[in-house]
Amino acid sequence: MKELKQKAINLFLKNTDYSITNIIKTRCIHNGYTNYSYYFQTSDFNEYQIRISKQIKNVDREVESIFLKTIDNKDYKYFDEKTGNAIKIWIKGKTVPFKHASKLTFINKLVKRIEKLHAISPNKQIPIHDYFKYNKKSDLHEKYMDLYKKLVNIHCHSPYVMSHNDINPLNIILGPKKSINLIDYEWARLNTPWWDLINYIRELNLSHYKIRMIAYDNELNPEDVKEQIYICACYAYMWTFYMPEDQAILKYRQQLKLQVEDYYDWITTNPKHRKY
Numbered sequence: 001m002k003e004l005k006q007k008a009i010n011l012f013l014k015n016t017d018y019s020i021t022n023i024i025k026t027r028c029i030h031n032g033y034t035n036y037s038y039y040f041q042t043s044d045f046n047e048y049q050i051r052i053s054k055q056i057k058n059v060d061r062e063v064e065s066i067f068l069k070t071i072d073n074k075d076y077k078y079f080d081e082k083t084g085n086a087i088k089i090w091i092k093g094k095t096v097p098f099k100h101a102s103k104l105t106f107i108n109k110l111v112k113r114i115e116k117l118h119a120i121s122p123n124k125q126i127p128i129h130d131y132f133k134y135n136k137k138s139d140l141h142e143k144y145m146d147l148y149k150k151l152v153n154i155h156c157h158s159p160y161v162m163s164h165n166d167i168n169p170l171n172i173i174l175g176p177k178k179s180i181n182l183i184d185y186e187w188a189r190l191n192t193p194w195w196d197l198i199n200y201i202r203e204l205n206l207s208h209y210k211i212r213m214i215a216y217d218n219e220l221n222p223e224d225v226k227e228q229i230y231i232c233a234c235y236a237y238m239w240t241f242y243m244p245e246d247q248a249i250l251k252y253r254q255q256l257k258l259q260v261e262d263y264y265d266w267i268t269t270n271p272k273h274r275k276y
Contacts, residue, residue: 001028008038008050011085015078018042032170033243034059034186039090047092048077053084058242059186063126067188070123071162075183084186091183093175101169102204104217107197110172111218113180114196118161122190129165129191131156131231134238144260147267148234151227156192163191168203198225199232202259208266230263 005026013020025041029049038050053061061084068076078087100106131152135145164171166187173181197218201211211229215222237256243249 004028004036004052005038008036008040008052011052011078012040012048012050012087015087033249035084035184047090049088049090051084051086051088053086054244055083056243058239059084060127061186064186064188066123066125067162067185070126071117071120071185073185091173091175091181093173093179093181096169096172096174098169098204100174101172102206102210104214107201107214108217109178110167110180110200111197113182114164114167117164117182117196118193120162122160122162126162126188126190128160129163129189129195131235134235134242137241138238139241140234140238140260144234144264147264148231151231155194155224155228155231159193160190161193163189163196165189165191165195165199167196167200194220194224194228195232198228199236201225202229202232202236205255205259226263226266230260230267233259233263 005028009020009023009026012018012023022043023040024043025039027039028036029039030037034054034056036052036054038052040048040050042048053059061079062081064084065079065081068079075088075091076086077089078085080086096106140148164182164185164187166184167182171182171184173183175181201214206214208226211225212222214220215225233256237253237260240249240253240256
């Protein structure tokens, strides 16, 4: 970790006007699937996040850069499109605690923030989310894959919107006056309007009852929602087979496998309006 910290310091010094004596505080704040992040405070009391990217083939940093420019995100002081290494202005606030993240009042507020993102005119340079990009390596059982294909055919069509594509509690910062700030756009794509909310719900691993409550509260068809959440679970499960297989990703994969099985049973047991 010392080597990574030094890499973060070197990146910061090379791409800002600060000297080493101007850095008064540093700490590692995140070790995720695709990035390491460090917090820096400088002698003039400015705060920054330094991102050191893990070199993962499936992350397209050029697309991330185009997306950030399209949504007019001004948080980044430096962004390397080749490596994904970046310097961001520190966003004051905290990530969303799980208990708060699953409250209907918060989800309703998040929906409004998502709608603002989706209202931005799509940039055609940004690729459309590919629902079959990760299906070749996974061991998804044939019956699950068959249903996945059928539901993608039903639900995954244009119009496409500017989609964050990976909204979860760790990618939301609650700022002053409980403002909602979305961060980490590395998986951003053009996608269907329902994906951002439904995948967020999946990340919370909520009960069927709570999922239905969220659907009704947002005037969504609960039968559509349970099919869409199955799509999200299958996609995420297949995605894990293209990531470095450390303990975190293996644990996440096991959780996703249980979700796929659970949602499959939920859909195919007494289906309301479709024959599967």
